[in-house]
Amino acid sequence: MLVFALQKLLPGDPALMIAGEERDPKVVEFIREKYRLNDPLPVQYGAWVTQIAQGDFGRSLRTDVPVTTLIAQKLPVTIQLAVMAMIVAILVGVPAGILAAVKKGTITDYLANFFALSGLSIPNFWLGILLIFLVSVQLGWLPASGYVSPARDLWLSIKTMLMPAFVLGTALAATLMRHTRSAMIEVLGADYIRTARAKGLYERTVIMKHAMRNALVPIVTLMTLLFGELLGGAVLTEQIFSIPGFGKLVVDAVFTRDYAVVQGIVLCTAIGFIVMNLLADVVYILINPRLRGA
Template identity: 50%
Template structure:
Protein backbone atom coordinates (compact mmCIF):
# COMPACT_ATOMS: atom_id res chain seq x y z
CA UNK A 1 0.00 0.00 0.00
CA UNK A 2 2.85 2.38 0.87
CA UNK A 3 4.51 1.85 -2.52
CA UNK A 4 1.17 2.46 -4.25
CA UNK A 5 0.59 5.74 -2.40
CA UNK A 6 4.18 6.89 -3.02
CA UNK A 7 3.71 6.33 -6.76
CA UNK A 8 0.49 8.30 -6.66
CA UNK A 9 2.12 11.12 -4.69
CA UNK A 10 5.03 11.28 -7.15
CA UNK A 11 2.62 11.42 -10.06
CA UNK A 12 0.67 14.18 -8.31
CA UNK A 13 3.83 16.30 -7.88
CA UNK A 14 4.79 15.90 -11.55
CA UNK A 15 1.24 16.77 -12.59
CA UNK A 16 1.32 19.86 -10.39
CA UNK A 17 4.56 21.09 -11.99
CA UNK A 18 3.12 20.60 -15.47
CA UNK A 19 -0.07 22.35 -14.38
CA UNK A 20 1.94 25.37 -13.19
CA UNK A 21 3.56 25.66 -16.63
CA UNK A 22 0.21 25.37 -18.40
CA UNK A 23 -1.41 27.91 -16.07
CA UNK A 24 1.39 30.45 -16.55
CA UNK A 25 1.50 30.13 -20.34
CA UNK A 26 -2.27 30.06 -20.63
CA UNK A 27 -2.69 33.24 -18.61
CA UNK A 28 -0.05 35.10 -20.63
CA UNK A 29 -1.70 33.94 -23.85
CA UNK A 30 -4.80 35.95 -23.00
CA UNK A 31 -5.35 38.87 -25.39
CA UNK A 32 -4.78 42.34 -24.04
CA UNK A 33 -2.12 44.14 -22.04
CA UNK A 34 -2.56 44.58 -18.26
CA UNK A 35 -0.40 47.70 -18.44
CA UNK A 36 -2.99 49.32 -20.70
CA UNK A 37 -5.78 48.35 -18.32
CA UNK A 38 -3.92 49.90 -15.39
CA UNK A 39 -2.94 53.06 -17.22
CA UNK A 40 -6.49 53.87 -18.30
CA UNK A 41 -7.54 55.70 -21.44
CA UNK A 42 -5.36 58.72 -20.79
CA UNK A 43 -2.30 56.85 -19.59
CA UNK A 44 -2.47 54.40 -22.49
CA UNK A 45 -1.08 57.17 -24.69
CA UNK A 46 1.96 57.69 -22.46
CA UNK A 47 4.78 55.26 -23.40
CA UNK A 48 6.82 56.18 -20.31
CA UNK A 49 3.94 55.37 -17.97
CA UNK A 50 3.32 52.04 -19.71
CA UNK A 51 7.03 51.19 -19.46
CA UNK A 52 7.06 52.06 -15.75
CA UNK A 53 4.02 49.86 -15.11
CA UNK A 54 5.56 46.92 -16.97
CA UNK A 55 8.83 47.35 -15.08
CA UNK A 56 7.06 47.53 -11.70
CA UNK A 57 5.19 44.27 -12.23
CA UNK A 58 7.96 42.49 -14.13
CA UNK A 59 5.97 42.40 -17.35
CA UNK A 60 8.97 43.57 -19.37
CA UNK A 61 10.99 40.44 -18.52
CA UNK A 62 11.15 37.39 -20.84
CA UNK A 63 8.49 34.74 -20.11
CA UNK A 64 10.96 32.16 -18.71
CA UNK A 65 12.30 34.75 -16.25
CA UNK A 66 8.77 35.74 -15.24
CA UNK A 67 7.79 32.07 -14.80
CA UNK A 68 10.67 31.10 -12.53
CA UNK A 69 10.31 34.29 -10.51
CA UNK A 70 6.60 33.54 -10.05
CA UNK A 71 7.22 29.86 -9.25
CA UNK A 72 9.86 30.69 -6.64
CA UNK A 73 7.36 33.01 -4.93
CA UNK A 74 4.56 30.45 -5.11
CA UNK A 75 6.70 27.79 -3.45
CA UNK A 76 7.10 30.20 -0.53
CA UNK A 77 3.34 30.79 -0.41
CA UNK A 78 3.56 34.23 -2.00
CA UNK A 79 1.35 34.81 -5.05
CA UNK A 80 2.32 38.44 -5.42
CA UNK A 81 0.09 41.49 -5.45
CA UNK A 82 -3.01 42.13 -7.49
CA UNK A 83 -2.35 44.44 -10.43
CA UNK A 84 -5.85 45.84 -10.08
CA UNK A 85 -6.12 46.42 -6.32
CA UNK A 86 -2.45 46.19 -5.15
CA UNK A 87 -3.66 43.86 -2.37
CA UNK A 88 -1.82 40.60 -1.61
CA UNK A 89 -3.30 37.87 -3.78
CA UNK A 90 -3.14 35.40 -0.89
CA UNK A 91 -5.48 37.61 1.16
CA UNK A 92 -7.90 38.03 -1.74
CA UNK A 93 -8.01 34.29 -2.36
CA UNK A 94 -8.28 33.42 1.34
CA UNK A 95 -11.30 35.69 1.59
CA UNK A 96 -13.08 34.00 -1.33
CA UNK A 97 -12.14 30.33 -0.85
CA UNK A 98 -14.44 29.64 2.14
CA UNK A 99 -17.41 30.95 0.18
CA UNK A 100 -16.84 28.63 -2.78
CA UNK A 101 -16.00 25.70 -0.49
CA UNK A 102 -19.34 26.11 1.30
CA UNK A 103 -21.15 26.23 -2.02
CA UNK A 104 -19.30 23.19 -3.34
CA UNK A 105 -19.89 21.23 -0.12
CA UNK A 106 -23.64 21.81 -0.18
CA UNK A 107 -23.76 21.00 -3.89
CA UNK A 108 -21.93 17.73 -3.24
CA UNK A 109 -24.29 16.83 -0.39
CA UNK A 110 -27.32 17.47 -2.59
CA UNK A 111 -25.82 15.49 -5.48
CA UNK A 112 -25.03 12.48 -3.27
CA UNK A 113 -28.40 12.48 -1.50
CA UNK A 114 -30.24 12.65 -4.83
CA UNK A 115 -27.97 10.73 -7.19
CA UNK A 116 -27.09 7.59 -5.23
CA UNK A 117 -30.61 6.61 -4.04
CA UNK A 118 -32.18 7.17 -7.46
CA UNK A 119 -29.33 5.30 -9.14
CA UNK A 120 -29.78 2.33 -6.79
CA UNK A 121 -33.55 2.24 -7.27
CA UNK A 122 -33.17 2.46 -11.05
CA UNK A 123 -30.69 -0.43 -10.99
CA UNK A 124 -32.75 -2.82 -8.89
CA UNK A 125 -35.88 -1.95 -10.89
CA UNK A 126 -34.11 -2.18 -14.23
CA UNK A 127 -36.45 -1.93 -17.20
CA UNK A 128 -39.39 -0.76 -15.07
CA UNK A 129 -40.86 2.69 -14.59
CA UNK A 130 -38.41 3.78 -11.81
CA UNK A 131 -35.57 3.02 -14.22
CA UNK A 132 -37.19 5.05 -17.00
CA UNK A 133 -37.83 7.97 -14.63
CA UNK A 134 -34.22 7.83 -13.43
CA UNK A 135 -32.90 7.86 -17.00
CA UNK A 136 -35.12 10.82 -17.84
CA UNK A 137 -33.86 12.74 -14.80
CA UNK A 138 -30.26 11.92 -15.74
CA UNK A 139 -30.66 13.20 -19.29
CA UNK A 140 -32.40 16.34 -18.05
CA UNK A 141 -29.73 17.05 -15.45
CA UNK A 142 -26.95 16.67 -17.98
CA UNK A 143 -28.67 18.65 -20.73
CA UNK A 144 -30.06 21.70 -18.93
CA UNK A 145 -27.48 24.53 -18.57
CA UNK A 146 -26.75 25.94 -15.12
CA UNK A 147 -27.66 29.52 -15.97
CA UNK A 148 -31.14 28.50 -17.16
CA UNK A 149 -31.81 26.45 -14.01
CA UNK A 150 -30.56 29.34 -11.89
CA UNK A 151 -32.85 31.86 -13.56
CA UNK A 152 -35.86 29.53 -13.22
CA UNK A 153 -35.19 28.94 -9.51
CA UNK A 154 -34.77 32.67 -8.89
CA UNK A 155 -38.05 33.40 -10.68
CA UNK A 156 -40.00 30.73 -8.78
CA UNK A 157 -38.60 30.83 -5.25
CA UNK A 158 -37.31 34.41 -4.99
CA UNK A 159 -39.61 36.46 -7.21
CA UNK A 160 -42.94 34.58 -7.23
CA UNK A 161 -42.98 33.06 -3.73
CA UNK A 162 -40.36 35.20 -2.01
CA UNK A 163 -39.20 32.38 0.28
CA UNK A 164 -35.51 32.51 -0.64
CA UNK A 165 -33.14 35.39 -1.51
CA UNK A 166 -32.34 35.90 -5.17
CA UNK A 167 -28.69 36.82 -4.67
CA UNK A 168 -26.00 37.76 -2.20
CA UNK A 169 -24.14 35.96 0.53
CA UNK A 170 -24.11 36.00 4.34
CA UNK A 171 -21.17 34.50 6.22
CA UNK A 172 -21.89 31.49 8.39
CA UNK A 173 -20.29 33.18 11.40
CA UNK A 174 -22.68 36.13 11.07
CA UNK A 175 -25.95 34.21 10.66
CA UNK A 176 -25.99 30.43 9.98
CA UNK A 177 -29.65 30.43 8.96
CA UNK A 178 -29.24 33.23 6.44
CA UNK A 179 -26.05 31.61 5.19
CA UNK A 180 -28.01 28.44 4.39
CA UNK A 181 -30.90 30.37 2.81
CA UNK A 182 -28.55 32.21 0.47
CA UNK A 183 -26.74 29.02 -0.57
CA UNK A 184 -29.73 26.73 -1.16
CA UNK A 185 -30.55 27.87 -4.69
CA UNK A 186 -26.98 28.05 -6.06
CA UNK A 187 -26.20 24.69 -4.40
CA UNK A 188 -29.19 23.12 -6.10
CA UNK A 189 -28.08 24.57 -9.44
CA UNK A 190 -24.61 23.03 -9.09
CA UNK A 191 -25.91 19.83 -7.52
CA UNK A 192 -28.35 19.00 -10.33
CA UNK A 193 -25.69 18.34 -12.95
CA UNK A 194 -23.46 16.44 -10.53
CA UNK A 195 -26.35 14.33 -9.24
CA UNK A 196 -27.13 13.29 -12.82
CA UNK A 197 -23.56 12.01 -13.26
CA UNK A 198 -23.63 10.19 -9.92
CA UNK A 199 -27.05 8.75 -10.74
CA UNK A 200 -25.86 7.33 -14.05
CA UNK A 201 -22.65 5.88 -12.65
CA UNK A 202 -24.40 4.40 -9.61
CA UNK A 203 -27.00 2.70 -11.79
CA UNK A 204 -24.41 1.35 -14.21
CA UNK A 205 -22.17 0.05 -11.44
CA UNK A 206 -25.09 -1.42 -9.47
CA UNK A 207 -26.45 -3.26 -12.53
CA UNK A 208 -23.06 -4.87 -13.06
CA UNK A 209 -22.55 -5.67 -9.37
CA UNK A 210 -26.02 -7.19 -8.92
CA UNK A 211 -25.24 -9.73 -11.64
CA UNK A 212 -22.13 -11.05 -9.84
CA UNK A 213 -21.94 -14.50 -8.29
CA UNK A 214 -21.52 -13.25 -4.72
CA UNK A 215 -24.85 -11.41 -5.00
CA UNK A 216 -26.61 -14.61 -6.07
CA UNK A 217 -24.90 -16.41 -3.19
CA UNK A 218 -26.15 -13.80 -0.73
CA UNK A 219 -29.67 -14.14 -2.12
CA UNK A 220 -29.48 -17.93 -1.89
CA UNK A 221 -28.57 -17.65 1.80
CA UNK A 222 -31.90 -15.94 2.37
CA UNK A 223 -30.59 -12.47 3.17
CA UNK A 224 -33.12 -9.64 2.96
CA UNK A 225 -33.27 -7.53 -0.17
CA UNK A 226 -32.09 -4.51 1.84
CA UNK A 227 -29.02 -6.38 3.05
CA UNK A 228 -28.18 -7.70 -0.41
CA UNK A 229 -28.61 -4.32 -2.12
CA UNK A 230 -26.97 -2.06 0.48
CA UNK A 231 -24.37 -4.20 2.27
CA UNK A 232 -23.21 -6.15 -0.76
CA UNK A 233 -24.34 -4.37 -3.94
CA UNK A 234 -23.97 -0.69 -3.02
CA UNK A 235 -20.78 -1.15 -1.01
CA UNK A 236 -18.98 -2.66 -4.00
CA UNK A 237 -20.51 -0.18 -6.43
CA UNK A 238 -19.21 2.78 -4.41
CA UNK A 239 -15.73 2.12 -5.78
CA UNK A 240 -16.73 3.50 -9.17
CA UNK A 241 -18.86 6.27 -7.70
CA UNK A 242 -15.99 7.44 -5.46
CA UNK A 243 -13.69 7.73 -8.46
CA UNK A 244 -16.29 9.71 -10.38
CA UNK A 245 -16.75 12.12 -7.46
CA UNK A 246 -13.04 12.94 -7.53
CA UNK A 247 -13.11 13.58 -11.26
CA UNK A 248 -16.15 15.84 -10.95
CA UNK A 249 -14.33 18.42 -8.83
CA UNK A 250 -13.36 20.24 -12.02
CA UNK A 251 -17.03 20.40 -12.99
CA UNK A 252 -17.89 21.97 -9.64
CA UNK A 253 -15.16 24.61 -10.02
CA UNK A 254 -16.20 25.43 -13.59
CA UNK A 255 -19.87 25.47 -12.65
CA UNK A 256 -19.24 27.77 -9.70
CA UNK A 257 -17.91 30.46 -12.06
CA UNK A 258 -21.28 30.75 -13.79
CA UNK A 259 -23.39 30.11 -10.70
CA UNK A 260 -21.63 32.71 -8.58
CA UNK A 261 -22.14 35.29 -11.30
CA UNK A 262 -25.87 34.53 -11.47
CA UNK A 263 -26.40 34.72 -7.70
CA UNK A 264 -23.78 37.46 -7.08
CA UNK A 265 -21.84 35.29 -4.65
CA UNK A 266 -18.38 36.71 -3.81
CA UNK A 267 -16.49 33.46 -4.29
CA UNK A 268 -13.71 31.96 -6.35
CA UNK A 269 -15.69 32.15 -9.58
CA UNK A 270 -16.50 35.84 -9.34
CA UNK A 271 -12.89 36.58 -8.40
CA UNK A 272 -11.54 34.97 -11.54
CA UNK A 273 -14.14 36.67 -13.77
CA UNK A 274 -13.16 40.08 -12.41
CA UNK A 275 -9.46 39.21 -12.76
CA UNK A 276 -9.82 38.12 -16.40
CA UNK A 277 -11.76 41.28 -17.23
CA UNK A 278 -8.90 43.47 -15.94
CA UNK A 279 -6.02 41.18 -17.07
CA UNK A 280 -4.95 40.78 -13.43
CA UNK A 281 -2.28 38.14 -14.10
CA UNK A 282 -1.27 37.37 -10.48
CA UNK A 283 -4.88 36.72 -9.43
CA UNK A 284 -5.69 34.63 -12.50
CA UNK A 285 -2.55 32.55 -12.02
CA UNK A 286 -3.26 32.04 -8.32
CA UNK A 287 -6.88 31.00 -8.85
CA UNK A 288 -6.06 28.68 -11.74
CA UNK A 289 -3.12 27.07 -9.94
CA UNK A 290 -5.02 26.60 -6.68
CA UNK A 291 -7.89 25.04 -8.63
CA UNK A 292 -5.43 22.60 -10.18
CA UNK A 293 -3.93 21.89 -6.74
CA UNK A 294 -7.40 21.21 -5.31
CA UNK A 295 -8.20 18.87 -8.20
CA UNK A 296 -4.93 16.96 -7.79
CA UNK A 297 -5.22 16.72 -3.99
CA UNK A 298 -8.83 15.52 -4.10
CA UNK A 299 -7.97 12.87 -6.66
CA UNK A 300 -5.02 11.75 -4.52
CA UNK A 301 -7.37 11.45 -1.54
CA UNK A 302 -9.74 9.45 -3.74
CA UNK A 303 -6.85 7.10 -4.51
CA UNK A 304 -6.25 6.70 -0.77
CA UNK A 305 -9.94 6.05 -0.16
CA UNK A 306 -9.92 3.57 -3.01
CA UNK A 307 -7.30 1.50 -1.18
CA UNK A 308 -9.60 1.42 1.85
CA UNK A 309 -12.63 0.32 -0.16
CA UNK A 310 -10.75 -2.09 -2.41
CA UNK A 311 -8.39 -4.51 -0.56
CA UNK A 312 -6.94 -5.72 -3.89
CA UNK A 313 -5.30 -2.31 -4.40
CA UNK A 314 -3.59 -2.60 -1.00
CA UNK A 315 -2.31 -6.05 -1.85
CA UNK A 316 -1.00 -4.99 -5.26
CA UNK A 317 0.58 -1.85 -3.76
CA UNK A 318 2.28 -3.87 -1.04
CA UNK A 319 3.64 -6.33 -3.56
CA UNK A 320 5.03 -3.62 -5.85
Protein backbone atom coordinates in the same frame (compact mmCIF):
# COMPACT_ATOMS: atom_id res chain seq x y z
CA MET B 1 2.00 33.69 -16.37
CA LEU B 2 1.74 37.30 -15.33
CA VAL B 3 5.02 38.43 -16.83
CA PHE B 4 4.21 36.86 -20.19
CA ALA B 5 0.75 38.42 -20.26
CA LEU B 6 1.98 41.86 -19.28
CA GLN B 7 4.39 41.89 -22.18
CA LYS B 8 1.37 42.02 -24.47
CA LEU B 9 0.21 45.16 -22.68
CA LEU B 10 3.44 47.11 -22.98
CA PRO B 11 3.82 49.41 -24.72
CA GLY B 12 0.89 50.95 -26.60
CA ASP B 13 -1.95 48.75 -25.36
CA PRO B 14 -5.34 50.46 -24.92
CA ALA B 15 -5.21 49.40 -21.27
CA LEU B 16 -2.32 51.86 -20.83
CA MET B 17 -4.04 54.75 -22.58
CA ILE B 18 -5.63 57.68 -20.74
CA ALA B 19 -7.89 60.13 -22.61
CA GLY B 20 -6.47 58.87 -25.91
CA GLU B 21 -2.85 59.56 -24.94
CA GLU B 22 -0.23 56.99 -24.10
CA ARG B 23 1.20 57.06 -20.60
CA ASP B 24 4.59 58.49 -19.78
CA PRO B 25 7.39 56.20 -21.06
CA LYS B 26 8.95 56.44 -17.60
CA VAL B 27 5.85 54.82 -16.13
CA VAL B 28 5.99 52.05 -18.71
CA GLU B 29 9.63 51.44 -17.98
CA PHE B 30 8.93 51.39 -14.24
CA ILE B 31 6.30 48.70 -14.76
CA ARG B 32 8.66 46.68 -16.94
CA GLU B 33 11.31 46.81 -14.24
CA LYS B 34 8.84 46.03 -11.46
CA TYR B 35 7.59 42.87 -13.18
CA ARG B 36 11.01 41.89 -14.59
CA LEU B 37 9.79 42.16 -18.17
CA ASN B 38 13.24 43.14 -19.37
CA ASP B 39 14.69 39.80 -18.21
CA PRO B 40 14.87 36.73 -20.49
CA LEU B 41 11.84 34.42 -20.35
CA PRO B 42 13.64 31.60 -18.45
CA VAL B 43 14.68 34.13 -15.79
CA GLN B 44 11.14 35.47 -15.54
CA TYR B 45 9.74 31.97 -15.16
CA GLY B 46 12.32 31.03 -12.53
CA ALA B 47 11.49 34.15 -10.53
CA TRP B 48 7.77 33.33 -10.73
CA VAL B 49 8.28 29.73 -9.58
CA THR B 50 10.46 30.94 -6.70
CA GLN B 51 7.75 33.33 -5.57
CA ILE B 52 5.06 30.64 -5.82
CA ALA B 53 7.21 28.24 -3.75
CA GLN B 54 7.38 30.92 -1.06
CA GLY B 55 3.59 31.38 -1.09
CA ASP B 56 3.74 34.69 -2.94
CA PHE B 57 1.19 34.73 -5.77
CA GLY B 58 1.80 38.40 -6.52
CA ARG B 59 -0.54 41.35 -6.14
CA SER B 60 -3.72 42.27 -7.96
CA LEU B 61 -3.07 44.74 -10.77
CA ARG B 62 -6.43 46.37 -10.16
CA THR B 63 -6.66 46.64 -6.37
CA ASP B 64 -3.00 46.08 -5.35
CA VAL B 65 -4.23 43.48 -2.83
CA PRO B 66 -2.15 40.28 -2.47
CA VAL B 67 -3.62 37.45 -4.50
CA THR B 68 -3.33 35.12 -1.52
CA THR B 69 -5.60 37.48 0.44
CA LEU B 70 -8.22 37.44 -2.31
CA ILE B 71 -8.06 33.65 -2.54
CA ALA B 72 -8.38 33.32 1.24
CA GLN B 73 -11.50 35.51 1.10
CA LYS B 74 -13.20 33.73 -1.81
CA LEU B 75 -12.15 30.09 -1.33
CA PRO B 76 -14.35 29.42 1.77
CA VAL B 77 -17.38 30.68 -0.18
CA THR B 78 -16.74 28.33 -3.09
CA ILE B 79 -15.99 25.42 -0.74
CA GLN B 80 -19.31 25.94 1.05
CA LEU B 81 -21.18 26.03 -2.26
CA ALA B 82 -19.34 22.95 -3.55
CA VAL B 83 -20.01 20.96 -0.36
CA MET B 84 -23.72 21.81 -0.36
CA ALA B 85 -24.00 21.00 -4.08
CA MET B 86 -22.30 17.64 -3.56
CA ILE B 87 -24.62 16.83 -0.65
CA VAL B 88 -27.62 17.52 -2.90
CA ALA B 89 -26.10 15.42 -5.69
CA ILE B 90 -25.31 12.46 -3.43
CA LEU B 91 -28.69 12.48 -1.66
CA VAL B 92 -30.52 12.52 -5.00
CA GLY B 93 -28.25 10.83 -7.52
CA VAL B 94 -26.93 7.79 -5.62
CA PRO B 95 -30.31 6.50 -4.30
CA ALA B 96 -31.89 7.12 -7.71
CA GLY B 97 -29.11 5.16 -9.41
CA ILE B 98 -29.42 2.24 -6.98
CA LEU B 99 -33.20 2.17 -7.37
CA ALA B 100 -32.94 2.30 -11.17
CA ALA B 101 -30.48 -0.61 -11.20
CA VAL B 102 -32.56 -2.76 -8.85
CA LYS B 103 -35.76 -1.97 -10.78
CA LYS B 104 -34.12 -2.26 -14.20
CA GLY B 105 -36.61 -2.24 -17.06
CA THR B 106 -39.53 -0.99 -14.95
CA ILE B 107 -41.30 2.37 -14.85
CA THR B 108 -39.00 3.38 -11.96
CA ASP B 109 -35.95 2.86 -14.15
CA TYR B 110 -37.48 4.92 -16.96
CA LEU B 111 -38.37 7.78 -14.60
CA ALA B 112 -34.86 7.81 -13.14
CA ASN B 113 -33.35 7.95 -16.62
CA PHE B 114 -35.75 10.75 -17.57
CA PHE B 115 -34.59 12.66 -14.49
CA ALA B 116 -30.96 12.13 -15.46
CA LEU B 117 -31.59 13.29 -19.02
CA SER B 118 -33.42 16.37 -17.76
CA GLY B 119 -30.66 17.23 -15.30
CA LEU B 120 -28.02 17.00 -18.01
CA SER B 121 -30.08 18.95 -20.55
CA ILE B 122 -31.40 21.89 -18.52
CA PRO B 123 -28.90 24.78 -18.50
CA ASN B 124 -27.82 25.90 -15.03
CA PHE B 125 -28.38 29.58 -15.78
CA TRP B 126 -31.96 28.95 -16.96
CA LEU B 127 -32.80 26.81 -13.94
CA GLY B 128 -31.25 29.42 -11.63
CA ILE B 129 -33.30 32.27 -13.11
CA LEU B 130 -36.44 30.14 -12.95
CA LEU B 131 -35.87 29.30 -9.28
CA ILE B 132 -35.24 32.95 -8.43
CA PHE B 133 -38.54 33.92 -10.09
CA LEU B 134 -40.61 31.14 -8.51
CA VAL B 135 -39.05 30.55 -5.11
CA SER B 136 -37.85 34.07 -4.29
CA VAL B 137 -40.03 36.52 -6.22
CA GLN B 138 -43.34 34.67 -6.30
CA LEU B 139 -43.22 32.63 -3.08
CA GLY B 140 -40.65 34.55 -1.04
CA TRP B 141 -39.24 31.42 0.58
CA LEU B 142 -35.53 32.01 0.01
CA PRO B 143 -33.26 35.01 -0.66
CA ALA B 144 -32.82 35.71 -4.37
CA SER B 145 -29.09 36.40 -4.25
CA GLY B 146 -26.17 37.42 -2.08
CA TYR B 147 -24.07 35.64 0.48
CA VAL B 148 -23.97 35.52 4.27
CA SER B 149 -21.03 33.98 6.12
CA PRO B 150 -21.85 30.95 8.33
CA ALA B 151 -19.90 32.62 11.13
CA ARG B 152 -22.35 35.52 11.04
CA ASP B 153 -25.63 33.61 10.66
CA LEU B 154 -25.51 29.87 9.94
CA TRP B 155 -29.19 29.40 9.10
CA LEU B 156 -29.36 32.47 6.86
CA SER B 157 -26.16 31.33 5.13
CA ILE B 158 -27.71 27.93 4.38
CA LYS B 159 -30.89 29.56 3.07
CA THR B 160 -28.90 31.89 0.84
CA MET B 161 -26.81 29.06 -0.65
CA LEU B 162 -29.63 26.54 -0.96
CA MET B 163 -30.86 27.55 -4.42
CA PRO B 164 -27.43 27.79 -6.09
CA ALA B 165 -26.45 24.49 -4.45
CA PHE B 166 -29.62 22.90 -5.81
CA VAL B 167 -28.93 24.29 -9.30
CA LEU B 168 -25.42 22.81 -9.33
CA GLY B 169 -26.43 19.65 -7.49
CA THR B 170 -29.15 18.80 -10.01
CA ALA B 171 -26.69 18.45 -12.88
CA LEU B 172 -24.23 16.53 -10.68
CA ALA B 173 -27.02 14.26 -9.42
CA ALA B 174 -27.92 13.33 -12.99
CA THR B 175 -24.32 12.34 -13.71
CA LEU B 176 -24.01 10.40 -10.45
CA MET B 177 -27.31 8.63 -11.09
CA ARG B 178 -26.19 7.31 -14.48
CA HIS B 179 -22.80 6.11 -13.22
CA THR B 180 -24.31 4.58 -10.08
CA ARG B 181 -26.89 2.73 -12.16
CA SER B 182 -24.24 1.34 -14.51
CA ALA B 183 -21.95 0.27 -11.66
CA MET B 184 -24.78 -1.38 -9.73
CA ILE B 185 -26.08 -3.28 -12.76
CA GLU B 186 -22.60 -4.67 -13.37
CA VAL B 187 -22.13 -5.66 -9.72
CA LEU B 188 -25.60 -7.20 -9.37
CA GLY B 189 -24.71 -9.67 -12.12
CA ALA B 190 -21.59 -10.92 -10.33
CA ASP B 191 -21.27 -14.46 -8.95
CA TYR B 192 -20.85 -13.39 -5.32
CA ILE B 193 -24.21 -11.58 -5.46
CA ARG B 194 -25.93 -14.79 -6.60
CA THR B 195 -24.12 -16.63 -3.81
CA ALA B 196 -25.30 -14.12 -1.22
CA ARG B 197 -28.88 -14.50 -2.41
CA ALA B 198 -28.55 -18.30 -2.43
CA LYS B 199 -27.47 -18.15 1.22
CA GLY B 200 -30.86 -16.62 2.05
CA LEU B 201 -29.72 -13.08 2.88
CA TYR B 202 -32.30 -10.34 2.78
CA GLU B 203 -32.36 -8.46 -0.53
CA ARG B 204 -31.69 -5.19 1.26
CA THR B 205 -28.56 -6.67 2.83
CA VAL B 206 -27.39 -8.00 -0.52
CA ILE B 207 -27.83 -4.63 -2.20
CA MET B 208 -26.47 -2.31 0.48
CA LYS B 209 -23.72 -4.43 2.03
CA HIS B 210 -22.43 -6.49 -0.88
CA ALA B 211 -23.41 -4.73 -4.12
CA MET B 212 -23.24 -1.09 -3.13
CA ARG B 213 -19.88 -1.37 -1.38
CA ASN B 214 -18.24 -2.85 -4.45
CA ALA B 215 -19.91 -0.37 -6.81
CA LEU B 216 -18.61 2.61 -4.83
CA VAL B 217 -15.10 2.62 -6.32
CA PRO B 218 -15.96 4.20 -9.70
CA ILE B 219 -18.54 6.43 -8.02
CA VAL B 220 -15.94 7.80 -5.59
CA THR B 221 -13.69 8.61 -8.54
CA LEU B 222 -16.49 10.55 -10.21
CA MET B 223 -17.35 12.39 -6.99
CA THR B 224 -13.81 13.64 -6.53
CA LEU B 225 -13.61 14.86 -10.12
CA LEU B 226 -16.96 16.62 -9.85
CA PHE B 227 -15.96 18.25 -6.58
CA GLY B 228 -12.72 19.42 -8.18
CA GLU B 229 -14.73 21.06 -10.96
CA LEU B 230 -16.88 22.84 -8.37
CA LEU B 231 -13.78 24.16 -6.64
CA GLY B 232 -12.76 25.64 -9.96
CA GLY B 233 -15.74 27.93 -9.61
CA ALA B 234 -19.28 27.66 -10.93
CA VAL B 235 -18.99 30.80 -13.03
CA LEU B 236 -22.54 31.19 -14.34
CA THR B 237 -24.23 30.11 -11.11
CA GLU B 238 -22.15 32.45 -8.97
CA GLN B 239 -22.83 35.31 -11.38
CA ILE B 240 -26.60 34.71 -11.36
CA PHE B 241 -26.87 34.49 -7.59
CA SER B 242 -24.21 37.18 -6.92
CA ILE B 243 -22.07 34.83 -4.85
CA PRO B 244 -18.58 36.24 -4.22
CA GLY B 245 -16.71 33.00 -4.90
CA PHE B 246 -13.97 31.79 -7.23
CA GLY B 247 -16.22 31.95 -10.29
CA LYS B 248 -17.16 35.59 -9.85
CA LEU B 249 -13.60 36.48 -8.91
CA VAL B 250 -12.12 34.95 -12.05
CA VAL B 251 -14.74 36.58 -14.30
CA ASP B 252 -14.03 40.00 -12.81
CA ALA B 253 -10.29 39.39 -13.12
CA VAL B 254 -10.59 38.41 -16.80
CA PHE B 255 -12.64 41.48 -17.68
CA THR B 256 -10.21 43.78 -15.88
CA ARG B 257 -7.12 41.95 -17.22
CA ASP B 258 -5.99 41.15 -13.70
CA TYR B 259 -3.58 38.42 -14.78
CA ALA B 260 -2.09 37.76 -11.35
CA VAL B 261 -5.50 36.89 -9.93
CA VAL B 262 -6.40 34.68 -12.90
CA GLN B 263 -3.22 32.63 -12.72
CA GLY B 264 -3.50 32.36 -8.92
CA ILE B 265 -7.02 30.91 -9.21
CA VAL B 266 -5.97 28.53 -11.98
CA LEU B 267 -3.04 27.32 -9.90
CA CYS B 268 -5.24 26.77 -6.83
CA THR B 269 -7.76 24.90 -8.95
CA ALA B 270 -5.05 22.59 -10.29
CA ILE B 271 -3.81 21.93 -6.75
CA GLY B 272 -7.40 21.19 -5.72
CA PHE B 273 -7.73 18.54 -8.44
CA ILE B 274 -4.49 16.89 -7.28
CA VAL B 275 -5.63 16.86 -3.65
CA MET B 276 -9.04 15.42 -4.56
CA ASN B 277 -7.46 12.60 -6.60
CA LEU B 278 -5.16 11.80 -3.68
CA LEU B 279 -8.20 11.74 -1.38
CA ALA B 280 -9.93 9.34 -3.78
CA ASP B 281 -7.00 6.90 -3.51
CA VAL B 282 -7.26 7.01 0.29
CA VAL B 283 -11.02 6.39 0.17
CA TYR B 284 -10.46 3.39 -2.13
CA ILE B 285 -8.47 1.71 0.63
CA LEU B 286 -11.16 2.44 3.20
CA ILE B 287 -14.04 1.01 1.18
CA ASN B 288 -12.22 -1.92 -0.44
CA PRO B 289 -10.61 -4.38 2.01
CA ARG B 290 -8.72 -6.12 -0.82
CA LEU B 291 -6.67 -2.98 -1.40
CA ARG B 292 -5.80 -2.84 2.30
CA GLY B 293 -4.49 -6.38 2.09
CA ALA B 294 -2.34 -5.53 -0.91
